[in-house]
Amino acid sequence: xxxxxxxxxxxxxxxxxxxxxxxxxxxxxxxxxxxxxxxxxxxxxxxxxxxxxxxxxxxxxxxxxxxxxxxxxxxxxxxxxxxxxxxxxxxxxxxxxxxxxxxxxxxxxxxxxxxxxxxxxxxxxxxxxxxxxxxxxxxxxxxxxxxxxxxxxxxxxxxxxxxxxxxxxxxxxxxxxxxxxxxxxxxxxxxxxxxxxxxxxxxxxxxxxxxxxxxxxxxxxxxxxxxxxxxxxxxxxxxxxxxxxxxxxxxxxxxxxxxxxxxxxxxxxxxxxxxxxxxxxxxxxxxxxxxxxxxxxxxxxxxxxxxxxxxxxxxxxxxxxxxxxxxxxxxxxxxxxxxxxxxxxxxxxxxxxxxxxxxxxxxxxxxxxxxxxxxxxxxxxxxxxxxxxxxxxxxxxxxxxxxxxxxxxxxxxxxxxxxxxxxxxxxxxxxxxxxxxxxxxxxxxxxxxxxxxxxxxxxxxxxxxxxxxxxxxxxxxxxxxxxxxxxxxxxxxxxxxxxxxxxxxxxxxxxxxxxxxxxxxxxxxxxxxxxxxxxxxxxxxxxxxxxxxxxxxxxx
RNA sequence: GUCCUCGUGGUGAAACGGAUAUCACGACUGGCUUCGAACCAGUUAUUGGGGGUUCGAUUCCCUCCGAGGACGCCA
Numbered sequence: 359x360x361x362x363x364x365x366x367x368x369x370x371x372x373x374x375x376x377x378x379x380x381x382x383x384x385x386x387x388x389x390x391x392x393x394x395x396x397x398x399x400x401x402x403x404x405x406x407x408x409x410x411x412x413x414x415x416x417x418x419x420x421x422x423x424x425x426x427x428x429x430x431x432x433x434x435x436x437x438x439x440x441x442x443x444x445x446x447x448x449x450x451x452x453x454x455x456x457x458x459x460x461x462x463x464x465x466x467x468x469x470x471x472x473x474x475x476x477x478x479x480x481x482x483x484x485x486x487x488x489x490x491x492x493x494x495x496x497x498x499x500x501x502x503x504x505x506x507x508x509x510x511x512x513x514x515x516x517x518x519x520x521x522x523x524x525x526x527x528x529x530x531x532x533x534x535x536x537x538x539x540x541x542x543x544x545x546x547x548x549x550x551x552x553x554x555x556x557x558x559x560x561x562x563x564x565x566x567x568x569x570x571x572x573x574x575x576x577x578x579x580x581x582x583x584x585x586x587x588x589x590x591x592x593x594x595x596x597x598x599x600x601x602x603x604x605x606x607x608x609x610x611x612x613x614x615x616x617x618x619x620x621x622x623x624x625x626x627x628x629x630x631x632x633x634x635x636x637x638x639x640x641x642x643x644x645x646x647x648x649x650x651x652x653x654x655x656x657x658x659x660x661x662x663x664x665x666x667x668x669x670x671x672x673x674x675x676x677x678x679x680x681x682x683x684x685x686x687x688x689x690x691x692x693x694x695x696x697x698x699x700x701x702x703x704x705x706x707x708x709x710x711x712x713x714x715x716x717x718x719x720x721x722x723x724x725x726x727x728x729x730x731x732x733x734x735x736x737x738x739x740x741x742x743x744x745x746x747x748x749x750x751x752x753x754x755x756x757x758x759x760x761x762x763x764x765x766x767x768x769x770x771x772x773x774x775x776x777x778x779x780x781x782x783x784x785x786x787x788x789x790x791x792x793x794x795x796x797x798x799x800x801x802x803x804x805x806x807x808x809x810x811x812x813x814x815x816x817x818x819x820x821x822x823x824x825x826x827x828x829x830x831x832x833x834x835x836x837x838x839x840x841x842x843x844x845x846x847x848x849x850x851x852x853x854x855x856x857x858x859x860x861x862x863x864x865x866x867x868x869x870x871x872x873x874x875x876x877x878x879x880x881x882x883x884x885x886x887x888x889x890x891x892x893x894x895x896x897x898x899x900x901x902x903x904x905x906x907x908x909x910x911x912x913x914x
Numbered sequence: 915g916u917c918c919u920c921g922u923g924g925u926g927a928a929a930c931g932g933a934u935a936u937c938a939c940g941a942c943u944g945g946c947u948u949c950g951a952a953c954c955a956g957u958u959a960u961u962g963g964g965g966g967u968u969c970g971a972u973u974c975c976c977u978c979c980g981a982g983g984a985c986g987c988c989a
Contacts, residue, residue, distance in 0.1 A: 369966080388929085388936065398932060401969075410919095410971070437933055438969085485989065527989060644987050655917085655985090662987040669989050698918055699984040715969090719920060724919060724981065765938085766927070769919060771982055773926090793952050801949050859937070860929070873954045914952075 359395060360384040360843060363442060364430070367399055370421040383411040386840065393434075393441030396838060411438030411611040423644040431511045450823040456838060466901060468842035470512035476511045478680050479505050481692035482603070483520040487531045489569060489598040490747040491725040492774060494695065498608040498747070499763045499907070500723060501692045503854050505609075506905045511849045516686070518612040519603075523591050523668065525616075530586025538574035569598065602747045607907040617676040620667070627825040628678055628711070629660075637710055644718065652706035674707045677696040681713050690719045690852075692768075699724045721852060723768040729775040738853055745776055757908045761788035764906055765858045787862055791899065791912055794865035799912035801877050805889055822887035831891060835863040837867045838898050861902040868895050 363384045387396045400415035404435045407414060415435035421434045432443040457545040459563045463588055481501030484494045581589060595613070603610065619625065629760050637648045638660070647662035660671045680689050701720050707716060728735045728745065751759055753776060760777070768770055826832065847853070877888040900910035
């Protein structure tokens with residue numbers, strides 16, 4: 359509808375007017391008295407035309423009204439805005455579309471047909487050196503739901519977990535394993551956990567709690583540090599990370615091994631390309647890349663003095679693999695804020711490889727601070743001051759946990775208090791939404807018991823929808839039909855947090871309708887019409903909850 | 915020190931530069947012999963301070979204050 363309105367406006371704006379396209383806004387106003395849609399064109403045109411906004415708005419509204427359009431009851435100019443009021447018939451027609459599209463195996467209302475556009479999402483991707491934390495959950499829920507939304511737009515989405523299965527951290531993990539197995543300490547300065555001094559740099563990376571001991575038991579004591587580290591990483595991935603991800607309802611299509619980047623010749627090819635472009639040099643025994651040529655603040659190391667490739671090197675290969683070899687049209691990386699400083703060098707590297715800037719989208723998610731009794735607790739796996747993703751779900755429940763995290767925009771700095779979250783999980787807005795769904799299910803159950811002719815959706819539908827004319831009924835339809843455009847916008851700006859807000863508003867419209875109007879009445883035709891309305895509401899509620907990975911229960 | 919986020923009711927958050935700043939929780943007031951009261955209705959803020967740009971600023975610019983994060987041949 360927003361696009362339709364823009365087209366309508368394009369038709370009535372004076373041809374002599376200079377380009378007015380960019381700053382036109384068609385939006386849904388907060389206040390219902392300003393209509394279902396509103397536009398600020400008149401303000402945008404005011405300067406160019408040298409006329410008052412209100413005058414322009416009145417002219418345009420008059421032209422639009424003269425043209426006539428059955429989608430609208432009324433188009434009026436107020437305070438320089440042009441407000442559009444949808445006709446009741448338009449609302450009823452859309453309501454019927456929701457029901458028609460819900461037939462088994464058919465398309466879903468608001469969903470787009472499949473396209474050939476391939477999108478890649480890389481999220482969570484925590485190191486396989488320990489269990490996932492609640493903070494990993496934030497990015498995980500976000501990425502999972504963003505992927506769902508993109509799929510609803512018809513994109514072909516690949517969800518990938520990038521496994522850092524090489525490098526120094528794996529060696530460190532191996533050292534921890536050997537330590538736990540009781541072999542002699544191979545690194546000076548490392549003290550056993552009980553007396554561990556957190557001021558020793560890196561010690562928290564070397565000892566990571568109980569699970570290390572558990573993993574250590576499964577590893578042959580005869581292995582070298584490096585071999586033990588490799589083995590431990592595999593075990594942690596299988597025994598801790600994958601189960602946690604599954605429990606959290608986060609889906610991945612691929613688990614991509616960092617090591618695999620160095621097989622198959624791509625590494626050599628990329629290095630050759632960089633050298634040919636004269637972007638590589640040696641200094642202090644290390645190999646550097648001239649990222650400053652592409653806007654980075656300093657040059658970066660590709661191969662360390664000890665001959666090992668850096669994480670940066672791997673990341674160049676990884677992104678080249680995604681874009682040049684696997685041919686993704688768009689690559690979205692979801693990172694924690696602690697990695698944000700890393701973006702310029704990656705972008706520089708991709709520019710060096712002639713990859714268009716808009717191929718890569720980096721979304722930064724702010725960190726979650728752990729709070730206990732109002733005080734910040736330094737998150738430390740070593741000291742046990744961390745909450746794993748599994749603990750979080752056990753304590754507050756998957757639906758409440760997902761809804762809670764999804765409500766926040768990624769750039770909100772969150773404080774998380776588990777005790778408080780547990781206490782409040784009873785009050786989590788997710789139950790308000792699920793309750794609306796269960797209430798509808800209950801009404802539908804009752805209608806079936808009372809009268810079999812209301813049994814299936816397909817039998818109710820269209821013929822009685824004109825009986826829907828109460829304010830509460832029409833407002834509920836208004837909210838229902840917002841979904842397609844909302845999904846469209848989320849797919850463009852990645853504002854996933856608008857989804858829980860939307861579904862809350864929808865549940866509120868439903869509860870309000872329920873309070874004021876009786877669904878099952880003496881009048882069979884009216885009952886049929888209202889059953890179709892609540893059926894459509896149930897469909898949309900469950901579709902949105904599905905997108906969020908949250909259950910839509912028929913009873914609770 | 916430099917760079918990134920962020921600062922909005924008692925609390926936690928929303929708002930591509932738009933109209934009377936939205937939502938949830940808490941608190942207070944009222945509502946169940948009718949489809950589920952896990953519900954509904956009502957009350958509760960001049961958006962950290964100060965300048966600027968604009969018809970219009972929570973939003974953009976400058977400055978100050980405060981919070982978190984990043985500045986490795988770690989990942």
